[in-house]
Amino acid sequence: MIKVHGLKKTFELSKKQMKANNTDQKYKVAVNGIDFIVYDNEIFGLLGPNGAGKTTTLRCLSTLISPTEGTINVNGYDSVKDPLAVRSQLAFLTSELKLDSHFTPDYTTRFFGRLHNMNDELIEKRMNHLFDYFGVTPFRYTKISDLSTGMKQKLSIAVSLIHDPSLIIFDEPTNGLDIITARAVTDYLKELKAQGKTIIISTHMMHVAEKLCDRIGIIMDGNIKTMGTLEEILQTTGKDNLEDAFFKLYFENEVK
Amino acid sequence: MINSLILIARKELRRVFTDKRLVITSFILPMISIAIIYSIMGIMIGRAEEDIKSHISRVGVNNLPIMIQTMLQTDETIEITQVNIDIDQAEGLLLNGDLEYYISFEEGFEDKILNFQKGDVPLVKGMYSPKHDYSVQANYKLNALMEGYKHIVLASRLGDESYIQVYKMESGEIEIPQESKGIDRGFASMIPLLVSIFIFAGAMGIGIDSIAGEKERGTMASMLITPIDRANIIGGKILSLSVVALISMISSFIGVLISIPFSARIFSSTGSFELSQLAMSGMDLTMFFISMIGLVGMYVTIIAVLSMIANSVKEAGAYITPAYMLVMISGFMNMFGSGDAAGIFDYIPVYNNLINMNRILSGDGSIIKALISLGTSIAVTLAMLLLARKLMEKEKVVFPS
Numbered sequence: 001m002i003k004v005h006g007l008k009k010t011f012e013l014s015k016k017q018m019k020a021n022n023t024d025q026k027y028k029v030a031v032n033g034i035d036f037i038v039y040d041n042e043i044f045g046l047l048g049p050n051g052a053g054k055t056t057t058l059r060c061l062s063t064l065i066s067p068t069e070g071t072i073n074v075n076g077y078d079s080v081k082d083p084l085a086v087r088s089q090l091a092f093l094t095s096e097l098k099l100d101s102h103f104t105p106d107y108t109t110r111f112f113g114r115l116h117n118m119n120d121e122l123i124e125k126r127m128n129h130l131f132d133y134f135g136v137t138p139f140r141y142t143k144i145s146d147l148s149t150g151m152k153q154k155l156s157i158a159v160s161l162i163h164d165p166s167l168i169i170f171d172e173p174t175n176g177l178d179i180i181t182a183r184a185v186t187d188y189l190k191e192l193k194a195q196g197k198t199i200i201i202s203t204h205m206m207h208v209a210e211k212l213c214d215r216i217g218i219i220m221d222g223n224i225k226t227m228g229t230l231e232e233i234l235q236t237t238g239k240d241n242l243e244d245a246f247f248k249l250y251f252e253n254e255v256k
Numbered sequence: 257m258i259n260s261l262i263l264i265a266r267k268e269l270r271r272v273f274t275d276k277r278l279v280i281t282s283f284i285l286p287m288i289s290i291a292i293i294y295s296i297m298g299i300m301i302g303r304a305e306e307d308i309k310s311h312i313s314r315v316g317v318n319n320l321p322i323m324i325q326t327m328l329q330t331d332e333t334i335e336i337t338q339v340n341i342d343i344d345q346a347e348g349l350l351l352n353g354d355l356e357y358y359i360s361f362e363e364g365f366e367d368k369i370l371n372f373q374k375g376d377v378p379l380v381k382g383m384y385s386p387k388h389d390y391s392v393q394a395n396y397k398l399n400a401l402m403e404g405y406k407h408i409v410l411a412s413r414l415g416d417e418s419y420i421q422v423y424k425m426e427s428g429e430i431e432i433p434q435e436s437k438g439i440d441r442g443f444a445s446m447i448p449l450l451v452s453i454f455i456f457a458g459a460m461g462i463g464i465d466s467i468a469g470e471k472e473r474g475t476m477a478s479m480l481i482t483p484i485d486r487a488n489i490i491g492g493k494i495l496s497l498s499v500v501a502l503i504s505m506i507s508s509f510i511g512v513l514i515s516i517p518f519s520a521r522i523f524s525s526t527g528s529f530e531l532s533q534l535a536m537s538g539m540d541l542t543m544f545f546i547s548m549i550g551l552v553g554m555y556v557t558i559i560a561v562l563s564m565i566a567n568s569v570k571e572a573g574a575y576i577t578p579a580y581m582l583v584m585i586s587g588f589m590n591m592f593g594s595g596d597a598a599g600i601f602d603y604i605p606v607y608n609n610l611i612n613m614n615r616i617l618s619g620d621g622s623i624i625k626a627l628i629s630l631g632t633s634i635a636v637t638l639a640m641l642l643l644a645r646k647l648m649e650k651e652k653v654v655f656p657s
Binding site for chain 2: 059062063064065066084085087088090092096097098099100102103107111112114115116117159
């Protein structure tokens, strides 16, 4: 379970960034004091337009960056006070995290397994399972630079899950994937949920969120505008699909 | 903690040593290019020296006395090509390189020498072109010849040349014990410079890629979400970089050793050198290694810190270049520097390591001074490590996007 309370993240802008953003404000509030809880055995979707604060939220949850204010608690561990304990329990996948293209999937996965203090036997077992599931096995000893984009993405997922984490945070997990690979990923996320894992994903794809997520949070300008099950969101917004609900909230936010 | 540090270091070393391109560009190419460049330089310099020495100097004369003419004719490396030309003509020929020396004797020079009157000293004008090496060499030859002529004249005028000889000077070398002889002076001052540059250059390329490159490519961020201390990530990188720097330095140095049969005249003060001269006692070798390790620690951590601050490989290159220049300057200062009576240089990091290497190679190594330099090196390395650790905790540094 992950508990987020009053999460706020402020970035200090450089002069170059201030100019690019056409602002004279030295600080930018990316996430403005949000609260949410994601339970075990649940997939939580974070939706929002570009620059809404999704990625910043996920980076804070993964301990890649620290919150300016607020707390994040993962299975009883505070993300700031006990980041190593939190990291040992989570998988974080985002397009910004890359694997060294010089190595093979086999070496890379073993390396990350060892960083997670796993023994060789356990690494082998988990690696075989994940490689078989995602179809990486035939390319096990191929250099990552020679893999297709889809295969690289599947390998990244396998590497992120090598230590069998209890919290899985995937930022746009199906981005750039063909329909077959995307289905493999979403199916695996469902399987992980069935195993009792806590899963948070961010996505632009409304149909993915509709099909996959137990609860959805829509974030705009660093604030969560609405949160609940798909039915609850549709009821609150008076719309009959998530995309329309999203746009209703978006335009309301723009007017404000 | 140690396990994850070694794990990172092993991964970094694997990254380097399984990449053929990196192995070739970081270890093999420098060795081969250094061997070839220094050999070619040595051969070319040797040929140029031989050519100048064996060149027949073309000399123009005016009013040449018979005796000097005889002396000139007996020297096989001098040929009189222009006779009785005036100074203006000679200047033009010297400037074009058609003549290498011009010597003009006063009218009645020989009579004035033979019938010497007090205060009546005949004039000899010599002229050469400093622009042309052959002309400079001809100047030496003609000056030596005229000096010989002077001695002959004085001997005949005074009956005995020793009348004008105030004293006899005999200079000798003291016997230096084998153990404190050290190696050739030229080498002793050159080796610290080469070692220093090779260590820095070896660590620079791979250090930039391993830290700034990984940041830029996003591969470092993948490690930041694993349960290992961020200090271990940079520590492992620094450890592997130290190994790479040492291997790179050794390979470059092998290049220098390969070139020695041809390049000895560049490095050696005597123009000749044998590998056996590099033999050092166990103590000297230990002190030399201490100084070298001190440089490795400082250079690698400085490169690591500068690479961390940078957001891209390009930026890191821009930050590290001034440091590389300082390394080269300190090497040249040590090579051409004079004494340090106050002993202040012994406390200046980097420079004191170079001085110590120089001393050790000259047979004047001091264990106390080696330990002082080790102490300052450790202090700088630790300071840089602490800074690197601090930087690893900064979001803007490790995850700037």
